Amino acid sequence: MVNLGSIDKIPLGQGICFIVEGKEIAIFRPRDGGLFAVQNKCPHRQGSLAEGVCDQNIVICPYHAHKFNLHTGMGSEGDEKIKVYQIKEEKGEILIEV
Amino acid sequence: MTHQKQKLVVIGNGMAGARVIEEILKRNRDFFSITLFGAEPYGNYNRIFLSNVLNGTQKAVDTIMNPLVWYQENAITLHTGLKAIKIDRQKKMVLGMPVKKGRVPYDRAATGLPDENLVSVPYDKIIIATGSAPFIPLIANYGVPGTFAFRTLDECAHIEAYAKSCHKAVVIGGGLLGLEAARGLMTHDVQVTVIEAASQLMGAQLDEESGRLLKSTIEAMGIKVLCSMVTEEIKTTEGKITNLVFKDGSTLETDMVVVSAGIRPLTDIAENSGLDIKRGILCNDQMQTNDSNIFAVGECVEHRGQLYGLVAPIWEQAGVLADVITKTNPRATYTGSKLGTKLKVMGVELVSLGEKNPRDERDEVIVYREPKRGIYQKLIIRDDQLVGAILLGAVEAGDYLMRLFKEGGFLPVKRTELLFGSKDVSSLSNVMDMPDSAQICNCNGVSKGQIHDAILNQGCSSVSKVGACNKAGLGCGSCKGLIAQLIEGYAGEVGYDPSEHYYVPDIPLEKSQLIAVIKEKKIKSVSDTFKILGDGPEHAPSKVGLASLLHSIWNQEYEDERDARFINDRVHANIQRDGTFSVVPRIYGGVTTADELIRIGTVAQKYNVPMVKITGGQRIDLLGVKKENLPHIWKDLGIPSGHAYTKAVRTVKSCVGTDFCRYGLGDSIRLAQEIERRFQGIESPHKIKMAVAGCPRNCSEAYVKDVGIVTVEGGKWEIYIGGAAGGCVRKGDLLVIVDTHEEVLKYVGRFIQYYREHAKYMERTYGFVERIGINRLQSILVQDELGICNRLDADIQKASDVYRDPWKQEAELPVYPQQFKGSELVKVLKEVVNNG
Numbered sequence: 001m002v003n004l005g006s007i008d009k010i011p012l013g014q015g016i017c018f019i020v021e022g023k024e025i026a027i028f029r030p031r032d033g034g035l036f037a038v039q040n041k042c043p044h045r046q047g048s049l050a051e052g053v054c055d056q057n058i059v060i061c062p063y064h065a066h067k068f069n070l071h072t073g074m075g076s077e078g079d080e081k082i083k084v085y086q087i088k089e090e091k092g093e094i095l096i097e098v
Numbered sequence: 099m100t101h102q103k104q105k106l107v108v109i110g111n112g113m114a115g116a117r118v119i120e121e122i123l124k125r126n127r128d129f130f131s132i133t134l135f136g137a138e139p140y141g142n143y144n145r146i147f148l149s150n151v152l153n154g155t156q157k158a159v160d161t162i163m164n165p166l167v168w169y170q171e172n173a174i175t176l177h178t179g180l181k182a183i184k185i186d187r188q189k190k191m192v193l194g195m196p197v198k199k200g201r202v203p204y205d206r207a208a209t210g211l212p213d214e215n216l217v218s219v220p221y222d223k224i225i226i227a228t229g230s231a232p233f234i235p236l237i238a239n240y241g242v243p244g245t246f247a248f249r250t251l252d253e254c255a256h257i258e259a260y261a262k263s264c265h266k267a268v269v270i271g272g273g274l275l276g277l278e279a280a281r282g283l284m285t286h287d288v289q290v291t292v293i294e295a296a297s298q299l300m301g302a303q304l305d306e307e308s309g310r311l312l313k314s315t316i317e318a319m320g321i322k323v324l325c326s327m328v329t330e331e332i333k334t335t336e337g338k339i340t341n342l343v344f345k346d347g348s349t350l351e352t353d354m355v356v357v358s359a360g361i362r363p364l365t366d367i368a369e370n371s372g373l374d375i376k377r378g379i380l381c382n383d384q385m386q387t388n389d390s391n392i393f394a395v396g397e398c399v400e401h402r403g404q405l406y407g408l409v410a411p412i413w414e415q416a417g418v419l420a421d422v423i424t425k426t427n428p429r430a431t432y433t434g435s436k437l438g439t440k441l442k443v444m445g446v447e448l449v450s451l452g453e454k455n456p457r458d459e460r461d462e463v464i465v466y467r468e469p470k471r472g473i474y475q476k477l478i479i480r481d482d483q484l485v486g487a488i489l490l491g492a493v494e495a496g497d498y499l500m501r502l503f504k505e506g507g508f509l510p511v512k513r514t515e516l517l518f519g520s521k522d523v524s525s526l527s528n529v530m531d532m533p534d535s536a537q538i539c540n541c542n543g544v545s546k547g548q549i550h551d552a553i554l555n556q557g558c559s560s561v562s563k564v565g566a567c568n569k570a571g572l573g574c575g576s577c578k579g580l581i582a583q584l585i586e587g588y589a590g591e592v593g594y595d596p597s598e599h600y601y602v603p604d605i606p607l608e609k610s611q612l613i614a615v616i617k618e619k620k621i622k623s624v625s626d627t628f629k630i631l632g633d634g635p636e637h638a639p640s641k642v643g644l645a646s647l648l649h650s651i652w653n654q655e656y657e658d659e660r661d662a663r664f665i666n667d668r669v670h671a672n673i674q675r676d677g678t679f680s681v682v683p684r685i686y687g688g689v690t691t692a693d694e695l696i697r698i699g700t701v702a703q704k705y706n707v708p709m710v711k712i713t714g715g716q717r718i719d720l721l722g723v724k725k726e727n728l729p730h731i732w733k734d735l736g737i738p739s740g741h742a743y744t745k746a747v748r749t750v751k752s753c754v755g756t757d758f759c760r761y762g763l764g765d766s767i768r769l770a771q772e773i774e775r776r777f778q779g780i781e782s783p784h785k786i787k788m789a790v791a792g793c794p795r796n797c798s799e800a801y802v803k804d805v806g807i808v809t810v811e812g813g814k815w816e817i818y819i820g821g822a823a824g825g826c827v828r829k830g831d832l833l834v835i836v837d838t839h840e841e842v843l844k845y846v847g848r849f850i851q852y853y854r855e856h857a858k859y860m861e862r863t864y865g866f867v868e869r870i871g872i873n874r875l876q877s878i879l880v881q882d883e884l885g886i887c888n889r890l891d892a893d894i895q896k897a898s899d900v901y902r903d904p905w906k907q908e909a910e911l912p913v914y915p916q917q918f919k920g921s922e923l924v925k926v927l928k929e930v931v932n933n934g
């Protein structure tokens with residue numbers, strides 16, 4: 001697991017993009033709890049998902065509003081899916097499996 | 099009376115083999131006792147869906163079309179993992195052998211020595227449905243770990259597993275399947291390059307120009323494409339692939355290789371048994387080989403010189419063969435299929451029919467191009483018949499052209515009608531006239547009745563919802579148009595759905611009710627709205643709409659939560675296709691000063707702004723700005739935000755009017771500036787663009803703005819609302835004619851406030867004005883029939899009074915400094931041991 005530092009880096013309810021081992025990973029911290037990590041680039045036209053609006057289930061791509069499930073990676077468009085990474089919070093730090 | 103059943107042996111448990119058995123059983127359940135050899139270890143699965151399995155959108159089990167119980171229920175003896183190797187035509191026996199562990203089933207050496215575990219099954223009739231094997235061009239070292247073909251479910255699983263340890267992958271072959279494989283790999287987080295030996299992608303379906311267009315579309319998705327490259331060798335170090343070497347000597351780094359360079363019919367069994375073959379197993383119009391007891395169907399067949407690699411012709415062949423072999427119609431004939439393909443390549447829709455290029459100059463060639471949207475359409479007409487078509491990016495005309503192509507109908511004299519013509523009303527009635535049993539989705543075998551049920555009883559109101567319910571439309575996608583027509587056709591039967599009128603999808607209230615409750619309960623933040631009016635937790639699709647509404651109700655009392663804003667509103671700039679942002683400073687009425695221009699120029703130089711462009715709204719746009727630089731740029735500019743990113747009042751264009759123009763009747767510049775200063779940045783359901791013209795010549799295009807003011811003779815001002823000149827073009831409706839600037843400001847404000855309160859989120863004024871009606875709006879806003887005008891005037895005044903320029907605020911004291919950070923580069927210093 002890789003330690004990404006304090007959870008406070010991510011404003012509540014939003015996502016930010018980390019580059020870990022060359023991979024762009026969007027990490028979200030929904031208001032209603034949970035912590036999610038997915039590939040940052042949208043499979044549609046490479047939109048940056050970290051800039052999207054999210055809740056505890058989905059993120060909406062800021063480019064053309066395709067939606068992606070943060071738990072499973074499944075997209076709203078049937079043939080799109082994003083990669084989901086294992087992530088957890090421990091003593092206020094973000095730990096991710098890459 | 100029971101008669102002795104004939105013994106039928108089917109070789110190949112794939113799409114064709116299983117389909118022909120289904121067709122036979124449909125005609126006569128008791129004719130044959132059936133034995134089936136299947137080299138793969140599963141029941142028949144839908145090969146078309148392997149692309150979906152690879153890109154992770156479908157589970158392997160969901161591709162199974164005939165589960166093992168299906169064979170039991172139909173008394174079919176199934177030998178899985180058993181390959182038929184020879185037909186002994188004297189003894190009338192089929193000999194089979196198990197496929198060795200770790201071998202792909204189509205490999206010629208997949209079975210053991212000839213005497214090992216031999217199975218023999220007697221037959222009266224045989225159907226060969228062995229399909230094809232992937233074609234592997236001569237590449238040194240193909241076969242080392244990390245090299246794959248893409249044909250079977252097992253291979254899919256192996257590719258997926260291997261990709262986990264890879265950063266880079268190469269797909270050799272830029273045909274349909276290669277591109278699907280590339281897309282699948284991309285979802286496994288590897289960087290993919292497609293190598294094509296020919297000079298263009300999808301040579302079988304596209305001409306050169308559309309091939310080029312597809313290439314750039316695909317590259318925009320993050321996949322690299324190299325054409326005219328012949329791979330000679332795969333290099334490895336310590337058993338791991340390192341790179342490819344091409345014929346021209348150049349190399350490319352990669353960790354894995356998937357080959358998808360075409361297919362070859364699997365004919366070894368026919369060869370071993372003395373049947374006639376050329377490229378495929380030769381069959382006559384009754385799907386019979388040169389042995390009258392042996393038939394063949396599917397990709398392994400060569401019929402009238404033609405090989406097929408798609409399922410539609412296979413379905414036709416299977417129907418004819420079942421008619422013949424069960425004697426339901428012994429004279430049935432298969433005369434070949436006209437190949438029309440409707441496909442979806444990496445999300446790009448494509449229809450390809452017949453010929454790609456004209457034969458000679460007598461052929462009519464019709465081409466329509468729209469490169470910006472990736473659209474290319476080409477028709478080839480010979481002797482007034484459609485002999486070929488390519489539709490890339492826009493395929494609305496596809497069904498109509500497909501019918502003309504297959505049935506050879508008359509072509510309209512005006513050729514444009516082929517592509518854009520009176521879109522064929524008859525097609526709708528056609529689907530509705532089909533019986534419930536008619537199959538709509540051929541890939542997944544979904545009938546019209548099942549789709550009807552999904553629409554009516556499962557509440558599926560979109561093509562994707564129908565697909566989620568019964569998989570219709572999830573294969574090649576070619577039936578999606580029909581499903582959409584069915585949804586439209588049955589819409590009349592679908593009950594009233596109140597949720598259509600909700601302001602946002604997750605709070606069950608219409609806009610006016612929602613506003614009333616929010617005011618009554620004093621709800622001031624988005625998260626509270628979900629807690630108090632929703633089911634508790636937040637719902638992303640509703641957040642942005644609620645944020646806008648709450649802001650316009652409470653103004654500065656609104657409790658801002660950044661996460662509920664769309665990215666543009668978080669950083670006060672417009673996100674661009676490459677993830678950079680654009681900065682548009684406010685230029686009141688389109689009038690600037692030398693001093694402002696110098697500052698804009700200095701900023702553009704200092705921050706290396708890649709493009710400085712005059713916009714359509716009489717302002718200047720700095721494009722390609724990095725997020726990190728935004729606050730610095732605002733500070734250096736010292737000009738307020740132009741709100742080019744918000745759903746809010748944006749710009750007020752003007753013409754020079756009486757200041758300079760010899761036609762001018764009114765001082766359009768000053769009025770435009772007054773309007774813009776008063777209403778700038780006020781949030782609304784959608785953007786509001788305005789203009790003022792000094793006479794009816796309308797140089798500032800005021801007639802086609804959300805709000806447009808035009809001076810007429812006598813110095814009077816006409817106020818137009820609901821105009822549009824974007825994707826929709828509409829001339830605004832005249833609301834009222836007034837004499838003074840003050841009156842203009844009053845009515846414009848009233849209209850804006852009424853629009854803010856009553857329009858749905860994302861409803862532009864042209865839709866809103868049309869929906870409410872100009873007469874109704876005049877009685878509310880001019881005659882004050884509802885007695886609300888004073889309140890509207892006061893509320894818009896309040897919104898105007900509290901307006902603060904967000905750029906100034908954020909440049910001085912950012913609310914969330916992190917918001918403007920770029921991606922954070924994490925250096926992996928400490929690997930935390932996971933002992934949990």
Ligand SMILES: Cc1cc2nc3c(=O)[nH]c(=O)nc-3n(C[C@H](O)[C@H](O)[C@H](O)COP(=O)(O)OP(=O)(O)OC[C@H]3O[C@@H](n4cnc5c(N)ncnc54)[C@H](O)[C@@H]3O)c2cc1C
Binds near residue numbers: 111135229395410574
């Ligand atoms: C990834 C992918 C995507 C595709 N997408 C589309 C699409 O969108 N639209 C479309 O129309 N077509 C598509 N196709 C093509 C379509 O799948 C084929 O045309 C179709 O599967 C051919 O059917 P078949 O029964 O002839 O061959 P197969 O489906 O290959 O079946 C043959 C079976 O016989 C077995 N077999 C072979 N030899 C023997 C033997 N001697 N003894 C026993 N068993 C044997 C094989 O292992 C195999 O299981 C796609 C193909 C692939 C690989």
Ligand code: HEM
Binds near residue numbers: 716795797798799
């Ligand atoms: C003699 C009369 C007119 C004069 C002096 C005049 C002058 C101008 C000028 C100087 C411009 C700006 C050009 C530029 O930005 O490069 C302009 C733009 C324009 N004019 Fe005129 N014009 C006249 C008549 C008209 C008429 C009659 C119409 C419409 C019927 C019209 C429609 C336009 C439009 C649509 C634009 C473009 C606006 C934009 O770029 O945003 N003009 N005109």
Ligand code: SF4
Binds near residue numbers: 762795
């Ligand atoms: S609209 Fe009339 S007043 Fe304004 S610039 Fe054009 S011609 Fe002159």
Ligand code: FES
Binds near residue numbers: 062064
């Ligand atoms: S890029 Fe994500 S929806 Fe288009």
